[in-house]
Amino acid sequence: MQKIHHIGPETLTFSDVKAVIEKKIPLALSDLARQKISDCRAYLETKIAETDTFYYGINTGFGSLCNIKISDKDIAELQENLVLSHACGTGDEVPAEVVRLILFLKIKNLSYGYSGVRLTVAEKLVDLYNADILPVIYQQGSLGASGDLAPLAHLSLTLLGRGKVRVKGELQTSAEALQAAGIEPIHLAAKEGLALLNGTQFSTAYALHNLLRSEKLLKIANLCAAMSIDAFDCRLSPFNHQLHDIRPHAGQVKTAAFLWKILQESEIARREKNNVQDPYAFRCVPQVHGATADTVAYAKSVVTTEINAVTDNPNIFPATDDILSGGNFHAQPIALILDFTAIALAEIGSISERRTFQLISGQRGLPPFLTPHPGLHSGLMIAQYTAAGIVSQNKQFCTPASVDSIVSSNGQEDHVSMAANAATKLQKVVDNTERVLAIELLTAAQALDFRKPLRSAPTLEDLKEKYRTVVPFLEKDRLLSDDIHRTVEFIRDFRF
Numbered sequence: 001m002q003k004i005h006h007i008g009p010e011t012l013t014f015s016d017v018k019a020v021i022e023k024k025i026p027l028a029l030s031d032l033a034r035q036k037i038s039d040c041r042a043y044l045e046t047k048i049a050e051t052d053t054f055y056y057g058i059n060t061g062f063g064s065l066c067n068i069k070i071s072d073k074d075i076a077e078l079q080e081n082l083v084l085s086h087a088c089g090t091g092d093e094v095p096a097e098v099v100r101l102i103l104f105l106k107i108k109n110l111s112y113g114y115s116g117v118r119l120t121v122a123e124k125l126v127d128l129y130n131a132d133i134l135p136v137i138y139q140q141g142s143l144g145a146s147g148d149l150a151p152l153a154h155l156s157l158t159l160l161g162r163g164k165v166r167v168k169g170e171l172q173t174s175a176e177a178l179q180a181a182g183i184e185p186i187h188l189a190a191k192e193g194l195a196l197l198n199g200t201q202f203s204t205a206y207a208l209h210n211l212l213r214s215e216k217l218l219k220i221a222n223l224c225a226a227m228s229i230d231a232f233d234c235r236l237s238p239f240n241h242q243l244h245d246i247r248p249h250a251g252q253v254k255t256a257a258f259l260w261k262i263l264q265e266s267e268i269a270r271r272e273k274n275n276v277q278d279p280y281a282f283r284c285v286p287q288v289h290g291a292t293a294d295t296v297a298y299a300k301s302v303v304t305t306e307i308n309a310v311t312d313n314p315n316i317f318p319a320t321d322d323i324l325s326g327g328n329f330h331a332q333p334i335a336l337i338l339d340f341t342a343i344a345l346a347e348i349g350s351i352s353e354r355r356t357f358q359l360i361s362g363q364r365g366l367p368p369f370l371t372p373h374p375g376l377h378s379g380l381m382i383a384q385y386t387a388a389g390i391v392s393q394n395k396q397f398c399t400p401a402s403v404d405s406i407v408s409s410n411g412q413e414d415h416v417s418m419a420a421n422a423a424t425k426l427q428k429v430v431d432n433t434e435r436v437l438a439i440e441l442l443t444a445a446q447a448l449d450f451r452k453p454l455r456s457a458p459t460l461e462d463l464k465e466k467y468r469t470v471v472p473f474l475e476k477d478r479l480l481s482d483d484i485h486r487t488v489e490f491i492r493d494f495r496f
Helices: 016-024 030-049 072-086 095-108 119-130 149-160 173-180 191-196 199-229 239-246 250-263 287-309 333-360 382-395 419-449 458-468 481-491
Strands: 005-006 028-029 090-093 133-135 138-140 164-167 170-173 315-316 320-322
Touching: 005 095, 016 095, 016 199, 016 287, 028 030, 028 095, 028 119, 030 095, 030 119, 030 315, 072 149, 072 191, 095 119, 095 133, 095 149, 095 199, 119 133, 119 149, 119 191, 133 149, 133 173, 138 149, 138 419, 149 164, 149 173, 149 191, 149 199, 164 173, 164 458, 199 250, 199 287, 199 333, 199 419, 199 458, 239 250, 250 287, 287 333, 333 382, 333 419, 382 419, 382 481, 419 481, 458 481
Parallel strands: 005 028
Antiparallel strands: 090 138, 133 164, 164 170, 315 320
């Protein structure tokens, strides 16, 4: 029997979401979610029928048009007009893995029963997710304030049989994909368009996706650093626990312990050293990698709260007979950690490039540019240029988006988070950091081979042996771009 994840108002952890996404476990609304969604909708319909009160976005216009009352007969048209008018996205398409997360998080948001949608709306989103029908969403268009309006409008178009989708990577119209999957399009009712468009799911999905990637890159970075430390014939004293016990930042302590443990078994590390100290790029790995690890841990705590939150507007509270208009769609908490994570990941790339630079510099018994035939062959000279160029680009991407704001909606939406821009920038920083680490792995493995017959730690020798099945030792110059691309794939496929 196929496993199903029942999604509802129950708290989800990072690990829960990772398991559901990576294992492609089908979704179903939990019984509690179905009950809460149905009860909230019944309350809202009664409220609309019994009162002439203005409720934002339910029987009024949107944004600065919030004081315009909409007649009962036009309420359904109002919601569909909202989706169509807000589907203003442009730029590159959002990657498929992020679109799946957006769908997942929107379903989770609705499952709490504070949004006022009919049960069928949430069920149709579940159907899209399970059929792997992925709406085409564009990266540009959200200010990260009234929710990720434009991206979520493109998501919502699919429910109406409008717009485009991708199925197994192939571009189709939504109408074609829904028909093939046996899913009927829907007509939106009161409040439903607004519930679908308001929310931080675009920004949060990017944050979640890239934090999961960042966790893996930190592990790769520590292994690359360990290999580089041994290849550069460094001392182990900087990783002694006594140093870190007196400055006990969690990430620093954990990183130092990892390096100390793994390198104790290295023949290279155990031999007598001539150098009194090592450059910071080696000596300060616990402090730099550890600070990034702590940043990622903090960002995860913020995103975990957001995953388990309701971020549309207005929200409906049947138990207290309240319909409250507020600002839970404002993505400032996500914007800040997106920027913070980008800065932290860029530092992993920055210190990695410095280790690469030191390894090719012809010091400590290593040949210049790590080629057996310097002069006739350039070895890894230009690979370091590439890493340096990427690191410099990362610095530009680390200009914070969250310190920016721009007035929109005729002044009604006068402070915005710019979380969406922070989100797409973070993706670029993570991609770039992965490439810089690939260049370090290429370089460290080459340098370590020059230490033979001395052996490094068994874990590192095993890593190098696996890597050598993908990228062989550089005996003479060859097309290094291919080596870098193969190394990136090796890192992505690597299992701990």
